[in-house]
Amino acid sequence: MKPAPFAYHRPTTLDATLRLLAELAPQEGRVLAGGQSLAPMMAFRLARPAHLIDINAVAGLKGLAVRERGLRVGAGVRHAEFHRPVVDGPLGIMLASIVRHIAHYPIRTRGTFCGSLAHADPAAEWCAVAATLDADLVAIGIKGERVIPAAGFFRGPMETALEPDELLCEARLPLLPDDTRFGFAEFSRRAGDYAQAMALAVLHLDGTLITGARVGLGGVEAVPRRVAVAETILEGKVPGADAFNAAAAAAAAAIEPLQDPQTDAQYRRELTHAMVYRALMRACPPSGAQR
């Protein structure tokens, strides 16, 4: 339960960080942000980095601001900052409701939004949010900066499009119009455990009909993603049990379920169905009550 030896680096500028990363990434060097996933993996020796480049002292990474109709989340922004809405409108409320599902309070005071994306655990809530909203993810290295759409960022469990010498320096989430409706549902065996399935539904109503529906899944496949077949079913439908059941069934049929000792493929499909249905019901409560 003790990490293997490593050398520790604590740069204070982004330039110095990127130079260290370029030099040390080929020598088993890794970025240390909140460390709430990396430190336990090191304790179990599932990860044995030879160098840790701690970005906690790097100036300019703690930004959390609205620019160009998007919320920009810097690499140093911790989960706990989302406990209260960080931006007006539905996006801030959505993030504040979802953050409560991420591990536990003392983990959220250290773990970071971008670190969660870069770690790319299939069951990570922020990864599902990024995929559902089609976030733009900004990678930076000594050779320059590039923007990676979320749909192309997640490659597999704990595998992303980031190069070893790149830092995920910012995530950009689109602001949501005031009439956006959303619902989130997650299932895990105990509070704070890894999700066995989660769904995020985001939609609008044009009169009484659904338009622009997004249905995103996390914790059910190797990577989080939107489920186009479910979204297509919802388009133009009257919100309610019939449409939501049809969309949930389509999502459950479309996935290639992860399997683990607690959750076989069939169970995960059933959980997916239930989570999509609940997320949609939370987006459009049957009483017609306005959110």
Next chain:
Amino acid sequence: MSEPVEVTLSINGRDYPLRLEPRRTLLDAIRDECGLTGTHMGCEHGVCGACTVLLDGQPIRACLMFAVQAEGAAIRTIEGLAAGDALNPVQRAFIAHHGVQCGFCTPGFLMLATGVLARDPDISDDELREVLSSNLCRCTGYQNIVAAVRAAIAEMREGSA
């Protein structure tokens, strides 16, 4: 490649100059280097919360942070809660409401509750229960722990009213 480094930790207002390997966790340093064994070592991978301490006022898992990272931060442990013989409101409430059984999880719960209440004295009951789910109590004394923290909140509100 993992040579010991010089680190000074500030714990409960006192400086501890240390020389340790970067792989030593803050928990290792607090217990083994500083001799402050009130912070308990449970799972060592962030699940149990027995090692919860305050870092610049925020509850954190001391096992999920390396000691070198804590240079310059104000660390508070269970030894720093009471002022002399005067226990803090959460400590008193744990005694009054039998929030302690075997005591192994107690320091972690006290630091968690103290840190959260200092930041959010108006915390809702739902949020409080969610926060207290952070730490494991294997005597399953959760009802009394919740009751104790609620009582501490009430006392702190009365005191500030």
